[in-house]
Amino acid sequence: MANIMIRKSDKGYVFYMPKRDIEDSITSMEFDTPEKWGGEIKLGNGGAYYIEPQVAPERLPYSVRARRIDGVE
Amino acid sequence: MAALTREETEALIQEVLEVYPEKAKKDRAKHLMVNDKELESSKKCITSNRKSLPGVMTMRGCAYAGSKGVLWGPIKDVISISHGPIGCGQYSRAGRRNYYIGTSGVDSFCEMNFTSDFQEKDIVFGGDKKLAKLINEIEGLFPLNKGISIQSECPVGLIGDDIEAVAKKAAKELNKPVVPVRCEGFRGVSQSLGHHIANDSVRDWIITNRDGHPFEKTPYDVAILGDYNVGGDAWASRILLEEMGLRVVAQWSGDGTLAEMENTPFVKLNLLHCYRSMNYISRYMEEKYNIPWIEYNFFGPSKIKESLRKIASFFDDKIKEGAERVIEKYTPSMEAVIAKYKPRLQGKKVMLYVGGLRPRHTVGAYEDLGMEVVGAGYEFAHNDDYDRTIKEMGDATLIYDDVTGYEFEEFVKAIKPDLIGSGIKEKYVFHKMGVPFRQLHSWDYSGPYHGYDGFAVFARDMDMTLNNPCWNMMQTPWQEKPAKSLLKDPLLKAA
Ligand code: SF4
Numbered sequence: 001m002a003n004i005m006i007r008k009s010d011k012g013y014v015f016y017m018p019k020r021d022i023e024d025s026i027t028s029m030e031f032d033t034p035e036k037w038g039g040e041i042k043l044g045n046g047g048a049y050y051i052e053p054q055v056a057p058e059r060l061p062y063s064v065r066a067r068r069i070d071g072v073e
Numbered sequence: 074m075a076a077l078t079r080e081e082t083e084a085l086i087q088e089v090l091e092v093y094p095e096k097a098k099k100d101r102a103k104h105l106m107v108n109d110k111e112l113e114s115s116k117k118c119i120t121s122n123r124k125s126l127p128g129v130m131t132m133r134g135c136a137y138a139g140s141k142g143v144l145w146g147p148i149k150d151v152i153s154i155s156h157g158p159i160g161c162g163q164y165s166r167a168g169r170r171n172y173y174i175g176t177s178g179v180d181s182f183c184e185m186n187f188t189s190d191f192q193e194k195d196i197v198f199g200g201d202k203k204l205a206k207l208i209n210e211i212e213g214l215f216p217l218n219k220g221i222s223i224q225s226e227c228p229v230g231l232i233g234d235d236i237e238a239v240a241k242k243a244a245k246e247l248n249k250p251v252v253p254v255r256c257e258g259f260r261g262v263s264q265s266l267g268h269h270i271a272n273d274s275v276r277d278w279i280i281t282n283r284d285g286h287p288f289e290k291t292p293y294d295v296a297i298l299g300d301y302n303v304g305g306d307a308w309a310s311r312i313l314l315e316e317m318g319l320r321v322v323a324q325w326s327g328d329g330t331l332a333e334m335e336n337t338p339f340v341k342l343n344l345l346h347c348y349r350s351m352n353y354i355s356r357y358m359e360e361k362y363n364i365p366w367i368e369y370n371f372f373g374p375s376k377i378k379e380s381l382r383k384i385a386s387f388f389d390d391k392i393k394e395g396a397e398r399v400i401e402k403y404t405p406s407m408e409a410v411i412a413k414y415k416p417r418l419q420g421k422k423v424m425l426y427v428g429g430l431r432p433r434h435t436v437g438a439y440e441d442l443g444m445e446v447v448g449a450g451y452e453f454a455h456n457d458d459y460d461r462t463i464k465e466m467g468d469a470t471l472i473y474d475d476v477t478g479y480e481f482e483e484f485v486k487a488i489k490p491d492l493i494g495s496g497i498k499e500k501y502v503f504h505k506m507g508v509p510f511r512q513l514h515s516w517d518y519s520g521p522y523h524g525y526d527g528f529a530v531f532a533r534d535m536d537m538t539l540n541n542p543c544w545n546m547m548q549t550p551w552q553e554k555p556a557k558s559l560l561k562d563p564l565l566k567a568a
Binding site: 005007016018021022023024044045059061062063 | 113114116122265269353356359360363455456457
């Protein structure tokens with residue numbers, strides 16, 4: 001589990017992991033509605049993380065715990 | 074047009090890598106690439122922020138350098154103690170030329186070296202008592218300091234001193250922020266982690282200090298982040314922002330004060346110049362205080378124009394008009410600068426190797442002068458920096474990460490740039506090779522280079538270096554072809 005921060009850019013969600021200074025675009029997010037948000041997220045570099053599905057944050061950026069599924073060095 | 078074609082550049086990389094043993098070769102190959110503007114992400118082509126290879130010459134510094142030297146050092150009314158043996162602080166003292174207004178030793182302390190000067194007994198018995206004593210001494214001798222930061226050097230982390238406890242106690246006694254910073258040099262692979270640690274310490278000990286306090290806001294409040302006022306850079310930037318109607322609340326951290334930093338959460342927009350060293354705190358403020366941040370670039374009129382408009386787009390028409398007014402006001406003087414220097418610099422090739430920002434930020438300024446950056450690299454950049462660099466640089470140019478002394482020399486020999494911009498460690502090597510060189514860390518005792526005023530200085534300095542007549546005198550006399558006048562010399566003829 002790692003802390004990540006999700007922010008919004010003009011191109012969509014951006015993933016940022018402070019611990020390892022990894023910034024990347026989020027290419028897909030499993031759930032992206034106000035009621036259910038998160039699930040599996042895929043990154044531009046091919047990595048994948050899992051965020052416990054939850055109510056969408058009121059505003060971004062938003063720090064959240066995420067589990068690594070795959071990739072990212 | 075790059076200096077070499079794509080194939081030639083690739084061949085050059087292969088040739089240079091040839092001397093390394095197999096394993097080292099494999100490792101270094103990942104840090105060198107030929108630029109391809111089409112790429113969206115640098116990830117597959119270049120590896121960065123990795124431990125330097127043992128046995129090669131790296132130009133990197135340590136985490137302590139990143140924290141004390143870059144972020145904490147320039148805050149003028151905070152005394153930063155170099156906690157540990159004396160060398161780390163003394164050999165880096167005042168080297169970055171962070172200008173400030175104030176009286177050294179009275180209310181400003183950037184140039185001084187405060188250290189706990191560890192001796193053997195401190196290593197054996199711990200240095201906490203000494204640190205506490207030192208803090209008291211500082212308070213007695215320099216009562217106008219607004220806060221103290223403790224910058225740990227390697228031994229402090231190794232012996233496990235509890236500087237946090239000392240700091241907490243001292244902060245209570247003095248009623249001032251006393252910030253322990255765990256930036257021991259062995260952490261991380263370069264100074265980059267030091268920036269991060271320093272940002273985190275600001276987050277934990279400084280930034281929330283004035284939450285809930287009254288502050289007279291205006292809708293035009295901004296903060297300059299990541300400008301260290303090297304040679305007066307932040308001043309040259311600040312006047313432009315003020316001229317367009319913004320109010321600059323804080324400068325992080327060149328010529329900055331603790332109070333400014335504490336007031337930063339009240340601003341409307343954070344302006345980030347050095348992304349590498351201060352994105353962390355910007356992100357934090359964005360999340361916690363809902364302050365957006367943008368990167369801007371004040372090198373060269375083209376980029377300044379772009380940046381001023383980008384900054385203005387966050388504000389109302391008054392500021393937008395202000396930006397246009399500023400651009401218009403400086404355009405004639407910038408045109409004059411370009412008219413003067415461009416003919417002397419046109420078509421010249423530059424290779425850069427700097428810290429974490431300038432290799433990409435100065436590209437625009439060189440282009441304004443008709444020059445071309447044919448190779449660029451960073452000491453401690455991360456992949457997101459290279460993502461940004463790919464777009465700035467020309468196709469087929471050479472990009473090198475944490476370049477080794479050997480590689481850099483070989484690249485220069487093959488590419489033959491007209492000018493190199495890098496740091497003091499590289500300067501004399503290239504001078505001796507007969508290549509014009511400017512220090513792009515400290516601006517070679519010159520500056521500012523930011524802003525419109527800075528560009529005039531920048532252009533003059535590049536011309537002064539590049540077209541200096543001394544470069545024609547590099548040939549040793551005995552290798553020189555006999556000059557004509559000598560042959561005609563009647564005395565010689567007679568002999
Ligand atoms: S690596 Fe350690 S000992 Fe060396 S300068 Fe940095 S803090 Fe000091």
